Amino acid sequence: MDERLPATTREKVLAGRPLDKHEHVEWHKILNERGWYTGHWPKSVGGLGWSPMQRWIFENEIYYRGSPWLIPFGVTFAAPIIYTFGNDDQKARFLPAIKSGDAWWAQGYSETGAGSDLANVSTRGVRDGSDWIISGSKIWTTTAHWADMIFAIVRTRASDKPQAGLSFILIDMASPGVSVEPIVSIDGHHHLNQVFFDEVRVPDANLVGEEGKGWGYAKFLLEQERILAAEVGRCALDLDKVKALIAQPRGIRPPLGEQGIWSRRVAELEVRLTALESTALHMLSKEQSGEEIGVMASMLKLVGSELSQEIDAASLDAINDLGLSADHFGDSSAVSPWARPDRFRDGVIGQYLYGRAATIYGGSSEVQRNILSKTVLDR
Amino acid sequence: MSGLDESELRAFEESVSTFVTKGDAGKSSPREIWQSVADLGWSSLAISEASGGLESGTSAIAIVARNLGEALLETPFISTGVVASIVLDQAQGSVKDPEHIAALLEKVTTGDVVVGVAVEELFGDPAFVQLELGGSAEKPVLDGRSAFVIDAGIADHLLVPAKQADGTIAICLVSSDADGVTIDPASSSIDGRDVRAVTFEGCRDVRCLGAPCAAIENAGIALRLALSAEAIGIMAALNKMTGEYLKVRRQFGVPLARFQVLQHRLVDMALDEQQSIALVERACNVVDAGSDDAMRMVLISRSFTAKAVRRVAEDSVQLHGGVGMTDELAIGHYLKRALVIGAMLGGIDEDLRLLSEQPQRPWFGDTAPLERTLVQPNPATV
Structure with missing residues (x-):
């Protein structure tokens, strides 16, 4: 930490000021030289196989010493679902760029009608050949304006129980039909966004695990x-x-x-x-x-x-x-x-x-x- | 202050409320709103009848402050309409040229003059005064920096305290466009209020109003009550918005207002508002009646309402969830105003410190029974 955390980054963190994307990625890459950003991943997928206790010690130590927030969306939120429930093709396609810090991820969970009641998501996926057509929007998506990918829970099937019929889908932010609207928060900064999906075409190969089981993965x-x-x-x-x-x-x-x-x-x-x-x-x-x-x-x-x-x-x-x-x-x-x-x-x-x-x-x-x-x- | 009677206050309340809600005040600049306030005659509430003002007492001041707070309006009411009005009015007796001050007061009444006021230094610890008044009594020179001058950005005159060579404090009136006066280009306040740091360098265009006196104490009392009343207006707005939101926002298939835990939270917010209303009303009555218990009631009012309004504002953000965090919604702006109300004049802690220094007073009757027994010598040790 003392040797490698860039001084300007540490200064900003200690002063409570927001970092830019480059500063986050720079720190990610420095930690990744030792594999620490993904230390909690299993060894089989390129991690260090840390126990929860080891990870606890690592995170508390570095935050206490002025580390920037370790952006969790790719490394800690998307990756475990991909390597636990995804197929080999998905692991090969997504994990390396998450580990290296070359891909920025966002989390597509909340919606305007699904906050505390998260299971009430209405963003829809309709099958069209080997693709899904996604329509709807996600809100409170932190740093979505920097994101290359977003993982989302999407309703792919009607169901009596709201938790059933949701799927976990990985969407390329560069896809036609994806747009990002900034939301300025009460501190005057722009961390948050609303992401809109207007008939966005996503290949079935980006649906993780079983169709309709997305809620279980998110809960896991x-x-x-x-x-x-x-x-x-x-x-x-x-x-x-x-x-x-x-x-x-x-x-x-x-x-x-x-x-x-x-x-x-x-x-x-x-x-x-x-x-x-x-x-x-x-x-x-x-x-x-x-x-x-x-x-x-x-x-x-x-x-x-x-x-x-x-x-x-x-x-x-x-x-x-x-x-x-x-x-x-x-x-x-x-x-x-x-x-x-x-x-x-x-x-x-x-x-x-x-x-x-x-x-x-x-x-x-x-x-x-x-x-x-x-x-x-x-x- | 003589004060308005009950029916006058009710009529006044109605017209202020109509002005704030029905007019297009929200779209106007602070100075334009102030002109409208003056056109209605409310710019001279704190000025004595002898000086051509309404002399309407703190109850009327509280009504204006509460309504401005509820609508989150920016206008130089507390600087010019409260503090400067009281200080200038009462300073007439101690200056060489009272006619100059009288002319200024008339322009305050008509809305043509706005006075920026260094409230933190004026009502806080004299140790905080950073300005120095040098030169001679005939030709004073003002130097230094005053960090918190409310409405300086739109003011024609500035009211600031300065330290003299002998260590005593002098209240100074300076024209804001005088040579040697530099007003920071931007407001330093987080809540949208016009607050500037002002630097004085060899400024000679200074009118000395004498040492701090009863006028300053009276202005401090009225200012604390105005802040308390503003807090009540904010609570009223937030409680209304939050209650309405919980009735329309649906999660888990029902309006949020159906959840008992949220109902209880709303009740607590309403209790904060109701207790604040009662406290401030009582404090205004005590002040307007000229009671020697005035300062104590004022300190209790500000400390209670400032704490209450912050709690209500924080809860309003929480109950609105994600949308409460957005700059687009008014909730966050009310929260910032609430924070500043609680931080001004040394903050709530300073109110409590001053309260603990107030003379003991019996709760009922003329004497406190416990005090009486305590001062009696213990027979065992005599």
């Missing part, structure tokens, strides 16, 4: 990913940022950290982050010894996303002098040697604002509690 993936959803490493870095913010003098005023209420607030966040980390480690060791961890792992996403919002809120409250305006008395360079003082404030506010999405995406907190309530009530 979510279960694989639950433990990592806690993002303890990123939260730890953000908590250190709060500590740095409250340690610096504000103009001629003493640091906030000297007020009991602030040291207590930070200590409480540290307690809760340690509890979350312990829970994740507990589940990882259970999993490692072959025990079934069950649906309770959903609590990691629920607790982790809510805690990360509270850490972001603490940072925000720590810079609240001058009505949060961009000009300020204090020098924020002490926060981190890489942070640009004038931008750090933007980073804190932007991160707080965009961070509001953490309890909405990937199953909102309300949905997570519904899932958990079934298990808790059955105990």
Whole structure:
């Protein structure tokens, strides 16, 4: 990390500013020199065969040290479904470019009518000879404007049960009929998009696994990913940022950290982050010894996303002098040697604002509690 | 302040609400909206009758602020219509040329003059004052940078505090186009309000209004109440939008409003709004009655409403889901305004700190029973 993470990239990450596509790909390729970006893939498909515990250690270490977000859409979301349920032709066609970072992927799950109720997707695939004709749209597709490929769950058959009749299809973003509309979010940036499919022709060879079984594949993936959803490493870095913010003098005023209420607030966040980390480690060791961890792992996403919002809120409250305006008395360079003082404030506010999405995406907190309530009530 | 009576307030409320919702205020510039406000006579709510104003009390100020907040309108109400009006009006007694200030106040009343105000330095800790007033009493010179001047970008005059050689603070009035005044080209606020940093370099066109006094305290009270009322307007708008959204947005085959967990969330949001309304109304009454309990009630109002409006805004984003995260929807803009309301004047923590320093007061009656027993010596140790 210290030797190879480009300084400008690290500076941007620590200041909470968004990266461009080139910076993400550059970092992907650096990590790929050691096979680390795909360390959790099985050895049979070119990975290092890391256990979930090894992957947990790797991700937390690098996020804590200022790594950019490891874009999961290709490496972590599409690839496992391709190498677990796809055929040899699909593995050969898609995995090498995912591993090398030469293909950027997007995730086509949510739709305007299918948010929390994801099974309600209405994007349709109609068979036409050896092709599928795809029509409809996907929304909240992060970085779709950079994507070469998108994986989508598409309704290929009418069914009484909404979860049945969905298929997992890989679509080339360059296909005629695909268009991307940007969505500007409340932090003023463009991460999100809506992707439209207007009678897009996709070869049957791009349908992964069995037709009509797409929901099961998507669910398999979510279960694989639950433990990592806690993002303890990123939260730890953000908590250190709060500590740095409250340690610096504000103009001629003493640091906030000297007020009991602030040291207590930070200590409480540290307690809760340690509890979350312990829970994740507990589940990882259970999993490692072959025990079934069950649906309770959903609590990691629920607790982790809510805690990360509270850490972001603490940072925000720590810079609240001058009505949060961009000009300020204090020098924020002490926060981190890489942070640009004038931008750090933007980073804190932007991160707080965009961070509001953490309890909405990937199953909102309300949905997570519904899932958990079934298990808790059955105990 | 004398204040309007109940029926006058009700009529006033109706006309402000009509102005904000029926007019095309949303499409106008801050200055154009302010002109319309002045044409209706509401630019002088905080100016005394003796100076030609309406002297209508904080209840009327709160009504305007709440309606502007609900419609998310940008106009120099809190800078010019609240703070500058009160400070200039009460400064007339302490300056050499009261007729100049009187003429300025008249232009405030007609909407022809907007005054940018350095609110953070004016009402915060004097230690934060960055401007220095040098030269002589006859020929003062202003230098330094003021980081948070509300409405400076559209102002004709600026109201800023400056530190003098002896360490005391002087309130200064400066023409915004005077030599040596540089106003930052862009607003530094995240919520769309016009907030500029202003740099003064050897500026000689300075009118000194004297030291901070009761006028500043009164302006600070009215400003905190205006911010609290703005927060109520924001909560009203958000609760309405969120409630309507949950009734039309369908997932799992039913409107989201059918889910009990979301119903309870909406109830909590409504409770925040209702308690804020009650608190601010009471605080305005206490202030307008001239009670010595005014500051305490004002601090309680701002700290409660600022916290409530942030909670309501965050919940509104959550309940709107993905669309709540978009710049296109107003929800996020209300959230940003809510954040700034809570961060101004040193933030909620500063309100609570000041509150803890307020004199003890019995909840009921003239004395607190517990206090009485506590001050009695313990017979065991006598």
